[in-house]
Amino acid sequence: MRGPVEAGHLWENYLVAEPAKWRLVREPETREFFWRTAQQQEVDLVEESASGVKAFEFKWNPRKAGVLPPKTFRTAYPDADCRTITPETVFEFLSNG
Numbered sequence: 001m002r003g004p005v006e007a008g009h010l011w012e013n014y015l016v017a018e019p020a021k022w023r024l025v026r027e028p029e030t031r032e033f034f035w036r037t038a039q040q041q042e043v044d045l046v047e048e049s050a051s052g053v054k055a056f057e058f059k060w061n062p063r064k065a066g067v068l069p070p071k072t073f074r075t076a077y078p079d080a081d082c083r084t085i086t087p088e089t090v091f092e093f094l095s096n097g
Contacts, residue, residue, distance in 0.1 A: 008060040015058045015085060016045055018094060023047075041070035046080075053080040056093070062086045 016032075023030050027049065035043040035055070045056040055069045055077070065086050068074065074082065085093045 008058075011060040011087075012044055012058045015056070015090070015093070035069075035073055037070075037072055041072055043069040043073050053077050055080045055082045057082075057084045059084055059086050062088050065089070 020032060023032070030047055030049040033046050033048075035046050043055045044058045047054045047056075055073060057067050057069060059065065059067055065084050065088070067084050068082050069080075074080070083089075083093075
């Protein structure tokens with residue numbers, strides 16, 4: 001059994017890698033990156049495409065489902081679609097690519 005910190009890191013890695021494989025084939029024009037400030041505020045995954053910007057926070061703990069990207073990010077990208085992905089919402093995230 002993995003500890004909670006390591007489980008969270010594996011969860012984040014899985015949710016970045018799996019959709020990237022799908023987009024590589026079906027949406028190669030989508031850019032993917034993470035976002036971090038000098039103050040270490042971060043967004044786990046940012047997708048930029050012709051349809052807009054999407055920002056994702058990956059949380060292994062379902063109780064953190066309401067966590068959004070930092071206010072600094074939301075101010076810089078006010079039209080970004082921001083979501084938190086937990087084990088309870090992962091199917092929708094993965095099935096939408």
